[in-house]
Amino acid sequence: MKIAAIIPAYNEEERIAQVINVVKNHDIITETIVVSDGSEDNTATVAQRQMVEVIDLEKNIGKGGAMKLGIEATDAQVILFLDADLVGLTKRHINKLINPIIQEDIDMTVGIFNQGRVATDLAQKITPFLSGQRGVKRKVLQGISNLDMTRFGVEVALTKYVKENEVEIKEVVLEDLTHVMKEEKLGIVKGFLARLKMYWEIIKNIPYHRRKN
Numbered sequence: 056m057k058i059a060a061i062i063p064a065y066n067e068e069e070r071i072a073q074v075i076n077v078v079k080n081h082d083i084i085t086e087t088i089v090v091s092d093g094s095e096d097n098t099a100t101v102a103q104r105q106m107v108e109v110i111d112l113e114k115n116i117g118k119g120g121a122m123k124l125g126i127e128a129t130d131a132q133v134i135l136f137l138d139a140d141l142v143g144l145t146k147r148h149i150n151k152l153i154n155p156i157i158q159e160d161i162d163m164t165v166g167i168f169n170q171g172r173v174a175t176d177l178a179q180k181i182t183p184f185l186s187g188q189r190g191v192k193r194k195v196l197q198g199i200s201n202l203d204m205t206r207f208g209v210e211v212a213l214t215k216y217v218k219e220n221e222v223e224i225k226e227v228v229l230e231d232l233t234h235v236m237k238e239e240k241l242g243i244v245k246g247f248l249a250r251l252k253m254y255w256e257i258i259k260n261i262p263y264h265r266r267k268n
């Protein structure tokens with residue numbers, strides 16, 4: 056079975072190498088696709104050096120759009136979505152996201168941080184439906200046409216689609232995993248403004264509705 060890892064990345068040159076390194080060395084992953092979403096830094100070059108497939112977008116189109124282009128670049132039956140800024144990723148985390156799909160026929164897994172860091176653990180306990188770490192069957196993604204419109208609302212759109220279409224979903228705990236927060240990447244003020252923009256993109260997608268008939 057083909058399993059493709061898709062890593063959307065915007066200005067992640069300092070963080071993405073450690074994520075790619077784990078993914079590309081994992082036997083169950085047949086293809087690794089990095090979508091550099093109009094990054095202004097060396098994200099694409101860093102990824103190319105790791106000898107994985109890189110889609111290097113000229114302009115920033117938002118996370119949902121980057122994910123959609125990644126999906127279109129592969130025919131894998133199972134897709135693993137991972138953020139590029141994870142800290143502490145191991146093969147075990149990947150197994151936890153993929154095994155329920157290939158062994159239990161679950162349609163989508165959602166990874167929840169635990170014992171990574173207090174702030175990121177708490178964020179995911181409060182809003183588990185925002186997690187970017189997911190395993191998904193391709194057929195589920197085919198039912199959602201406008202992922203490219205969602206930007207940071209992509210996870211809300213996925214979660215809503217799952218609920219409205221009775222897709223079988225399983226939350227899996229990802230121990231000792233965390234990510235780098237916006238305020239850490241951009242500084243307090245720019246990071247907080249970026250966070251507000253993200254919340255707006257999320258809110259805009261809450262009424263998102265596409266029923267597969």
Ligand SMILES: O=c1ccn([C@@H]2O[C@H](COP(=O)(O)OP(=O)(O)O)[C@@H](O)[C@H]2O)c(=O)[nH]1
Pocket residue numbers: 062063064065066067092115116117118121137138139140187234235236237240249
């Ligand atoms: O316009 C964007 C914003 C973010 N990302 C990527 O989406 C993932 C999740 O983003 P995160 O929540 O970490 O937000 P960020 O801190 O990057 O704003 C990361 O791999 C980002 O690099 C993206 O591809 N396009």
Ligand SMILES: O=C(O)[C@@H](COP(=O)(O)O)O[C@H]1O[C@H](CO)[C@@H](O)[C@H](O)[C@H]1O
Pocket residue numbers: 118138178179184185186187188207208209210211234235236237238250257
């Ligand atoms: O945890 C959160 O509140 C946000 C913002 O994370 P940061 O701490 O700013 O990196 O990130 C999550 O939500 C985003 C929107 O759904 C997803 O795209 C990220 O993958 C997820 O980590």
